[in-house]
Amino acid sequence: MSKNRENKYFGEFGGQYVAESLMNTLEELEKAFDEAISDPNFINEYMYYLKEYVGRETPLYYAKRLSEKYGATIYLKREDLNHTGAHKINNVIGQILLAKRMGKTKIIAETGAGQHGVATATGAALFNMECTIYMGTEDIERQKLNVFRMQMLGATVSPVKTGSATLKDATNEAIRTWAERAEDTFYVLGSAVGPYPYPKIVKEFQRIISTETKRQILEKEGKLPDAVVACVGGGSNSIGMFADFIDEKDVDLIGVEAGGLGIETGKHASAMALGQVGVLHGMKTYLLQDDDGNIQLAHSISAGLDYPGVGPEHAYLRDTKRATYVSITDKECMDALMELCRLEGIIPAIESAHAMAYVFKMAQNEYKGKTIVMCLSGRGDKDVDTVAKYMNGEETNK
Ligand SMILES: *Cc1c(COP(=O)(O)O)cnc(C)c1O
Numbered sequence: 001m002s003k004n005r006e007n008k009y010f011g012e013f014g015g016q017y018v019a020e021s022l023m024n025t026l027e028e029l030e031k032a033f034d035e036a037i038s039d040p041n042f043i044n045e046y047m048y049y050l051k052e053y054v055g056r057e058t059p060l061y062y063a064k065r066l067s068e069k070y071g072a073t074i075y076l077k078r079e080d081l082n083h084t085g086a087h088k089i090n091n092v093i094g095q096i097l098l099a100k101r102m103g104k105t106k107i108i109a110e111t112g113a114g115q116h117g118v119a120t121a122t123g124a125a126l127f128n129m130e131c132t133i134y135m136g137t138e139d140i141e142r143q144k145l146n147v148f149r150m151q152m153l154g155a156t157v158s159p160v161k162t163g164s165a166t167l168k169d170a171t172n173e174a175i176r177t178w179a180e181r182a183e184d185t186f187y188v189l190g191s192a193v194g195p196y197p198y199p200k201i202v203k204e205f206q207r208i209i210s211t212e213t214k215r216q217i218l219e220k221e222g223k224l225p226d227a228v229v230a231c232v233g234g235g236s237n238s239i240g241m242f243a244d245f246i247d248e249k250d251v252d253l254i255g256v257e258a259g260g261l262g263i264e265t266g267k268h269a270s271a272m273a274l275g276q277v278g279v280l281h282g283m284k285t286y287l288l289q290d291d292d293g294n295i296q297l298a299h300s301i302s303a304g305l306d307y308p309g310v311g312p313e314h315a316y317l318r319d320t321k322r323a324t325y326v327s328i329t330d331k332e333c334m335d336a337l338m339e340l341c342r343l344e345g346i347i348p349a350i351e352s353a354h355a356m357a358y359v360f361k362m363a364q365n366e367y368k369g370k371t372i373v374m375c376l377s378g379r380g381d382k383d384v385d386t387v388a389k390y391m392n393g394e395e396t397n398k
Contacts, residue, residue: 008196010316016195018175018282025182030197032102037204042101049093050208053126054083056090060216060373065343072363073371075225077213079237079378080348086378087206087237088119092188094205096123099186106130106181109188110174112139112167113303114146115382116190121155123188131155134173136165143303146382164297168308171281191234192311195282199239199311206240213373214244221371227252227362230375231355232325233269233304235311237377242323252324255314256358258300258351259327269298271310272318272325285312301330301386301396302350304378332357334390337380349378350386 008015016026036042050056058078067074079087099107107129111117117133124131133150137159140147147157163169175194178187192202210228217225228245230238232255245251260268271286278287280295288296288308298306317323328336333350336357340348348356352375359374380387390396 010199010313011319012277013283013285013315014196014199014312015284016282017279017284018195019179022175022179022182022195025179026195026197028102033098033197033201036098036101042097046094046097049097050090054089054093055081056208057212058082060213060220062220063344066340069343070360070363071368073221074359074363075217075220075371075373076346076376077209077241077373078376079209080346080352080376081379084119084122085381086115086119086349087209087240087375088116088190089122090208090240091190091202091205091236092116092119092123095186095188095201096127096129098201099129099188100127102186104129104184104186106132106185107188108132108134108174108177108185109190110134110167110170111146111190112136112170112307114139114143114150115304115378117155117157118146118149118153120188120190121150121153124155125153133157134160134170134177136160136167136170138165139167139170166297167306168280168295175282191236191307192239192313193234193281193283193285193307193309199283199313202236203239203243203313206236207243209237209240209375210242210244213241217371217373223371224248224251225373226250226367226370227254228373228375229254229256229355229359229362231256231258231305231351231377232310232314233351234307234309235314237375239311239313241375242317246317246322253317253322254358254362255323255325256355257310257325257327258298258302258305258333258354259329260299260301262329263327267299268327269300269306269308270327271308272314273327280309283312285309285315286318301333301390302354304349304351305354326358328354328357330396334387336360337387346376347380347384348376349380350383352377
């Protein structure tokens with residue numbers, strides 16, 4: 001196996017399963033990224049915007065009431081306090097600065113729930129880039145408010161009608177468009193997925209989460225945590241939370257997938273739970289697929305977690321047993337969401353509440369008395385409508 005090939009893979013996962021016409025573009029991207037990330041001027045500019053615009057560093061908050069009730073020392077990494085309300089902006093700022101450095105004038109992105117679309121439209125306005133967001137027509141219908149937000153920020157939302165008309169199809173469309181227009185266009189990918197080098201790029205721009213956390217927990221506790229926990233959609237907030245702890249073998253890494261109505265019902269988004277390897281969006285990884293290898297629709301009360309796959313480095317961390325992946329159902333997640341509201345006065349994103357639900361289980365069992373850090377990936381303002389429907393017993397999963 002050539003060194004070149006090894007570089008593009010995490011074990012057997014990852015790679016570049018794209019049309020020949022994109023190979024040069026991916027190479028150009030990798031070269032530009034590797035140069036940028038080792039250029040102090042680029043890092044300084046990135047850190048400047050994270051501080052002055054995004055509002056970093058985010059607090060590592062000791063959740064006293066939750067800790068007392070559930071029996072472990074629980075800290076929350078407050079990514080919900082970032083500008084635009086989640087961790088996604090960390091990655092968007094990094095990628096758009098990279099786009100500018102490469103001389104691109106236009107950016108494109110995919111979005112499902114609309115969160116990455118809003119973050120990208122925000123960055124495009126800030127850095128004066130023409131911005132088109134690909135979004136499935138199903139999602140456009142379900143996420144009207146985010147569509148309007150993107151338009152307010154000056155982006156064009158381009159409807160995608162193919163396939164299931166959701167995130168999977170919007171991503172295909174973005175990759176296709178990029179292959180045709182890479183000359184002046186940069187593709188801002190929203191999670192730790194896609195063809196190499198995207199999983200690496202997204203990890204590096206989300207690494208700030210664990211870099212800050214490590215410093216903060218050492219300050220507060222004088223030692224590293226026993227576990228770090230994060231929810232997993234495509235896997236960007238989790239890989240950011242894991243990054244600086246991967247080499248700290250005493251720190252357990254735990255990813256929480258969306259179990260929907262329960263793994264056994266088939267209506268879920270837990271790509272890792274069943275462990276079927278396949279190829280999607282330019283990468284080899286664990287995917288939800290039927291016996292014929294067709295991609296299955298993911299199913300979760302949380303729009304941000306219903307991606308049918310998971311980033312390739314997570315697949316590798318799972319197989320090498322460095323990280324553990326678990327599932328939380330819609331019901332468990334909604335109970336945890338309300339608990340966080342009532343005990344700490346924090347309304348979390350439904351995505352983040354999945355991680356919270358698992359933290360409660362851990363704290364009452366094998367992690368009793370231990371220290372757990374959870375990535376609170378986003379705030380729940382966007383989800384209030386879904387929560388209200390859920391409480392009224394209305395259909396919230398499609
Ligand atoms: C998009 C999103 C996620 C899921 O995406 P990852 O790439 O797995 O982090 C989780 N939480 C929030 C708040 C999100 O907006």
